[in-house]
Amino acid sequence: MTPHELPKDGLTVFVKAECETCAMIAPVLDGLRKSGTETTIITQDDPSFPSGLSSVDDTALELSYRFDVEVVPTILRMRDGKEVARSFGWHRRDWEELTGQRDLGPGLPEARPGCGSRTREPGAWETLVARFGDSGIGARSIHLGEWDDEIEACFERGWSDGLPLVPPTDARILRMLEGTTRAPDEIIGDVPPNLTPISVEKAAINAVMAGCRPEYMPVVLTALEAALMPEATMHGVLCTTCFSSPILVVNGPITRKIGMNSGINCLGQGNRANATIGRALQLIIRNVGGGRPGELDRAVLGGPGKYTFCFAEDETDPTWTPLNVARGFTPGTNTVTLFQGDGIQGFIDQRSRTPRELIRSLARSLMAVGNWKLCEFTNALLVLVPEHYAIFREAGWDRDRILAELHAALRRPGTDVVQGAHGIGEGVSPDRRDELVDKFWPEGLLIVHAGGQAGLFSAICAGWTGGRFRHESKTVTREILS
């Protein structure tokens, strides 16, 4: 039944059987009927309730949705097909005024609150908007056949990174949009390689497919904004023949709020926020930007980070300066840092006892980034685990000291690294033979503190080769707004 099929004049009452107040007022409804007042009773759950009053079955909740019922019982007075008065719950005085009758429910209390409408159960509203209302979603509709499998349909259309996607239905998209205060039609930027404009809504659709929860949306949108900053060179990163992809490091209290992992196995599987935020960005690149492997994504090997690579920094140690603070943000700011990098190279050192030993050891491994002889060519991200950091902390070394010591330990004579040295063609320009050559530019080595409390196994992520254009391609950090 639709609203226009209801009587144009009279009373309309929404109830549900499981509501005690609704059960309590059943005799009142019976009395209204017997008084000759046109009274339509609409029940949300059990069509046989209230017994003997032949109520209208609204288990599909269309009428409840269209009349925007928030509480049961809700009583409406209709005149000429329009609502002219409304009351909810049981308030004798209100009901008497609205019905024009006296002494309603003489044995009942003066007032009793109602219960929540079934339309307000978690997840119901967006589904009802999608089913009966105007979702306001602007993206093209794709109608599947009656027997089509939704997940297979997503694969068929080429939307997937190879793993199953959550089908982007209107209800899911509406729920995802609830995760941000930004307008669905706001354009965030142009996504490479096709430089296609992307709206908040389109980002939400891809976030749905990636498996995000609505509360991840601010992080997803910020990651996208970071990727679209010119110095992030996302265009190059996605099209490159190298292994690289965006590595997202999230800082701030939002990481705890949305349950991101900065501890055990934080670079691995098993955490929904870590997994799906990074995946959402990659799906946006694929679907909105058109960056698909074998077409414009020309990675000769690629890497697992091209599915997703996103984690939070461990900010629980007060002696550690978080990455975003080191990059100029106020402590406690929520940020996303985007580093253009590859998969991990494990750093194993279970013998070093002093910071100097550990620095020398780390430096030797960091020299392998890209190629042992390439210098100021790629950047690097060092994920320093708690047990390794403890060696520095106990010696009173902070982030700045560790970085300074690492850079110093990564400085080598030009004769060691020029092209041809050690019988290896690769290397730095021969005209640097007489210089001392740094492995990384001062801003080219990032350190993030993360990982489980046990294990002397840190990780090095090599940077993208595009990083050799130091003024063109940079690590970027952006504040997460709403």
Add this chain to the structure above:
Amino acid sequence: MTTTLRDPTGETASILRERVAPLQDFSGRTIALMDIGKMRGEEFIDRLEQLCSDRGISTRRYKKPTNTRVAPPDMIDDITGTCDAVIIALSDCGSCTSCSTHDLNDLDRNGLTGVSVLTEEFRNAFESQKSAIGLDAASVYVPHPMQNRTTEELHAFAEAALSQILAEICQDDLPQA
């Protein structure tokens, strides 16, 4: 109840996946003639086979066990391994239109360019099925109905549709008989 999804792409192109491009030419190529297993289709394909042969186009015949199901995986594998393009004929009902469009899609995903031949009556069904599958599939139509036609009439359908069918799978001009 059917499901409606929303397009996650930049909407700069069709929502349908582009089909595998037609061959450059027929030289050294083998065309699969897939009989969907529907009655009378064989007569249409017999003529198509002869017309191809007259033009020096190499073909290989296949026949599905039934028009009411998609082709067996072995048949799809065999076509993929031995042929360069496929002509699927002749659909004149709902189930055969649906199943044969899936066959066309499966072969397209395996890298084969292809075309489906159907009767006019199933133009909308084919459009609907290709939209649900998401493939911008190629089709050629012959008159409907076909079940009550003589063999000569079915042969005439094949002759009339030949150039259109071959144009969907090969960019080169139709070779002369």
